[in-house]
Amino acid sequence: xxxxxxxxxxxxxxxxxxxxxxxxxxxxxxxxxxxxxxxxxxxxxxxxxxxxxxxxxxxxxxxxxxxxxxxxxxxxxxxxxxxxxxxxxxxxxxxxxxxxxxxxxxxxxxxxxxxxxxxxxxxxxxxxxxxxxxxxxxxxxxxxxxxxxxxxxxxxxxxxxxxxxxxxxxxxxxxxxxxxxxxxxxxxxxxxxxxxxxxxxxxxxxxxxxxxxxxxxxxxxxxxxxxxxxxxxxxxxxxxxxxxxxxxxxxxxxxxxxxxxxxxxxxxxxxxxxxxxxxxxxxxxxxxxxxxxxxxxxxxxxxxxxxxxxxxxxxxxxxxxxxxxxxxxxxxxxxxxxxxxxxxxxxxxxxxxxxxxxxxxxxxxxxxxxxxxxxxxxxxxxxxxxxxxxxxxxxxxxxxxxxxxxxxxxxxxxxxxxxxxxxxxxxxxxxxxxxxxxxxxxxxxxxxxxxxxxxxxxxxxxxxxxxxxxxxxxxxxxxxxxxxxxxxxxxxxxxxxxxxxxxxxxxxxxxxxxxxxxxxxxxxxxxxxxxxxxxxxxxxxxxxxxxx
Numbered sequence: 001x002x003x004x005x006x007x008x009x010x011x012x013x014x015x016x017x018x019x020x021x022x023x024x025x026x027x028x029x030x031x032x033x034x035x036x037x038x039x040x041x042x043x044x045x046x047x048x049x050x051x052x053x054x055x056x057x058x059x060x061x062x063x064x065x066x067x068x069x070x071x072x073x074x075x076x077x078x079x080x081x082x083x084x085x086x087x088x089x090x091x092x093x094x095x096x097x098x099x100x101x102x103x104x105x106x107x108x109x110x111x112x113x114x115x116x117x118x119x120x121x122x123x124x125x126x127x128x129x130x131x132x133x134x135x136x137x138x139x140x141x142x143x144x145x146x147x148x149x150x151x152x153x154x155x156x157x158x159x160x161x162x163x164x165x166x167x168x169x170x171x172x173x174x175x176x177x178x179x180x181x182x183x184x185x186x187x188x189x190x191x192x193x194x195x196x197x198x199x200x201x202x203x204x205x206x207x208x209x210x211x212x213x214x215x216x217x218x219x220x221x222x223x224x225x226x227x228x229x230x231x232x233x234x235x236x237x238x239x240x241x242x243x244x245x246x247x248x249x250x251x252x253x254x255x256x257x258x259x260x261x262x263x264x265x266x267x268x269x270x271x272x273x274x275x276x277x278x279x280x281x282x283x284x285x286x287x288x289x290x291x292x293x294x295x296x297x298x299x300x301x302x303x304x305x306x307x308x309x310x311x312x313x314x315x316x317x318x319x320x321x322x323x324x325x326x327x328x329x330x331x332x333x334x335x336x337x338x339x340x341x342x343x344x345x346x347x348x349x350x351x352x353x354x355x356x357x358x359x360x361x362x363x364x365x366x367x368x369x370x371x372x373x374x375x376x377x378x379x380x381x382x383x384x385x386x387x388x389x390x391x392x393x394x395x396x397x398x399x400x401x402x403x404x405x406x407x408x409x410x411x412x413x414x415x416x417x418x419x420x421x422x423x424x425x426x427x428x429x430x431x432x433x434x435x436x437x438x439x440x441x442x443x444x445x446x447x448x449x450x451x452x453x454x455x456x457x458x459x460x461x462x463x464x465x466x467x468x469x470x471x472x473x474x475x476x477x478x479x480x481x482x483x484x485x486x487x488x489x490x491x492x493x494x495x496x497x498x499x500x501x502x503x504x505x506x507x508x509x510x511x512x513x514x515x516x517x518x519x520x521x522x523x524x525x526x527x528x529x530x531x532x533x534x535x536x537x538x539x540x541x542x543x544x545x546x547x548x
Contacts, residue, residue, distance in 0.1 A: 102189025130196030152310030167198035212240035300538040398430030
């Protein structure tokens with residue numbers, strides 16, 4: 001289900017009829033209570049509403065604690081001893097390197113606290129619940145196929161939402177879904193995944209420090225359309241997430257944090273939203289922008305397309321374009337996210353932010369390429385060639401390396417022939433530096449209508465760029481010859497269409513300097529502007545409409 005909301009307008013949508021079993025809870029609570037010593041089990045059952053129970057805390061030498069949704073109850077009449085801790089540990093699964101254990105085919109999690117001798121001196125028994133329908137509040141966002149990051153503090157329901165997203169994507173949308181389950185918290189303990197993830201497949205992680213390796217393995221070995229990951233927390237995992245997203249796989253993940261601002265300033269995880277770098281502006285740019293010379297700017301395309309801040313279980317803030325939002329936040333511009341609130345009757349109220357998220361121009365290592373008009377020759381105002389009967393255009397190189405020009409013609413597969421006399425040519429390709437030392441025969445050629453095109457430097461890149469501009473058909477030839485160039489140039493053509501249609505900048509994927517130059521020339525040939533931004537290997541081209 002898709003929803004579009006006019007800017008600044010509040011709306012709501014009801015829960016679809018097929019989802020009226022919303023918020024059915026499967027908690028397998030009796031199984032968790034069974035691992036507690038009988039006296040503790042009895043005290044917990046009498047302490048409050050079990051449907052609101054979140055955790056049971058057993059610390060050596062301290063009173064039993066039962067934590068509920070809105071309160072915590074300390075049961076002074078029962079002090080925890082070592083026998084109670086041993087009773088629980090004997091009835092749960094083995095503790096892994098992150099001191100977590102579970103109960104087979106349930107979502108319950110038992111976490112241990114150890115002393116210096118590695119003996120268990122505390123246990124946190126957390127109730128795991130599969131809640132059907134929690135994903136309805138952002139189901140339309142998930143169905144877009146874009147990568148999604150769920151951000152929020154512990155205990156607000158990120159994992160529950162992730163688990164339900166796996167079920168919806170696998171069962172309702174028939175997608176190939178793989179869950180990377182580091183602590184068996186998403187799909188439960190044991191070898192058989194919990195039914196809460198539906199038909200999604202689960203890959204267990206031997207130890208937390210290997211999560212990034214399993215993430216890559218999931219992509220390479222199992223051909224998923226969607227990968228779900230809980231708690232991205234290290235730079236290695238952040239890089240693995242970027243690798244997954246760049247391979248065209250939808251990525252849905254969670255991370256600890258309060259707001260997008262916090263994430264941008266987190267040195268470990270900021271790469272998830274494009275990263276941050278300090279950029280020194282020129283005096284002119286700083287004066288024009290009204291800022292200091294050193295500013296913070298985004299250094300790469302974000303790993304995720306959309307970010308959701310989970311403020312509480314029924315209230316979410318949605319940022320639909322992380323790149324634009326991050327740019328505005330770093331420029332200290334105001335950003336109002338789309339707010340979604342689940343009402344008691346199941347309706348979801350949506351209020352879109354009142355400030356449009358237009359991209360903010362960045363100046364990092366700025367290379368502005370503006371389309372320059374070809375130099376017209378005498379008696380000719382456009383670059384169209386009267387080819388000879390064989391269909392070949394005759395070119396005279398004026399100061400341009402003949403060897404490099406021949407190589408460029410071969411690489412691009414163009415029907416061009418080099419000639420030795422400018423008067424016998426259809427096109428003269430010259431250097432701007434040669435303008436003052438041109439032979440008399442050149443003026444004779446100009447009088448005959450021969451056209452001149454000048455380039456700045458005598459490099460293979462400049463020569464190929466000029467030929468691509470003069471002969472647009474070369475783009476199609478180049479795409480057929482080299483898949484790498486083919487992808488980059490096809491992406492450029494798609495970006496040109498988007499810029500012309502939306503009149504908004506479009507950011508391309510990172511490429512090497514040669515491919516970026518080809519992209520610049522192609523974009524300019526359509527009357528648009530472009531610039532390179534970022535540092536290698538994340539340097540990329542941004543296409544702008546003419547009005548920028």
